[in-house]
Amino acid sequence: MANADKSSGALYLDDLRIGQRFRSGTHTVDEAQIKAFAAQFDPQPFHLDDATARDTLFAGLAASGWHTAAITMRLLVDGGAPLAGGIVGAGGEINWPKPTRPGDVLRVESEVIEVTPSRSRPDRGMVTVRSETLNQRGETVQVLTAKLVVPRHP
């Protein structure tokens, strides 16, 4: 776990290198969390009710992909990507190869894949970070390749 001390250990654009890796802590997902998120943001049967979910593509209760994304963000913010100025995403690509299930213990492994200083703004740059969200069996439930705005050393 690379729990960042934002006051001292946070990384600026100048500190980042292609291939640099970060690991988050873990978060355990339960049925109540899955249903609560779904009730608010993605009220579809396969995210709300296990019995109904069995007859769907998901073959059982599954978290909304956006719930997996939100949990991933929390794990990154809590120290999975210790960036100066916080984690500010402009966008990215997201894929959910497998669903998140009740009882899953999620963690995030991230890797810097591109570092681009801004031409127009000398105080910042863009970093592309590929974050894999894995469950307790090492299966990938989400791949997020995000473009993040990162400040340069003051």
Added chain:
Amino acid sequence: MANADKSSGALYLDDLRIGQRFRSGTHTVDEAQIKAFAAQFDPQPFHLDDATARDTLFAGLAASGWHTAAITMRLLVDGGAPLAGGIVGAGGEINWPKPTRPGDVLRVESEVIEVTPSRSRPDRGMVTVRSETLNQRGETVQVLTAKLVVPRHP
């Protein structure tokens, strides 16, 4: 508003054509919603506290991009994309050109940009839908190009 009656008006793969468009209802975002989502999933100063947020890149309180994504999903599920079998995403590309602010009234405009029957699974196919999330001033706060699994007519 194309609020879908899932029992009768839902669209199968065979009903979808490139260029087909859908409109969602609206959702009004307030400060309490922004802070509640952030506290749970994205606890960074610019999503939690207006005064602190003023000195950041966001220049004021802004919703987490994942909150905008989650609200967009709710608007789609509530009738913004009346697909048979629900809205099941395999992944996609997401961008946040502008932040969502307290008081914003969001709506989603979607367009079918690709329809691909599955070669291996004759009962389904993949549809690419581009969904723009707009605020009350017509500014785009999110663009999501998602690959969705859609069943064929039984």
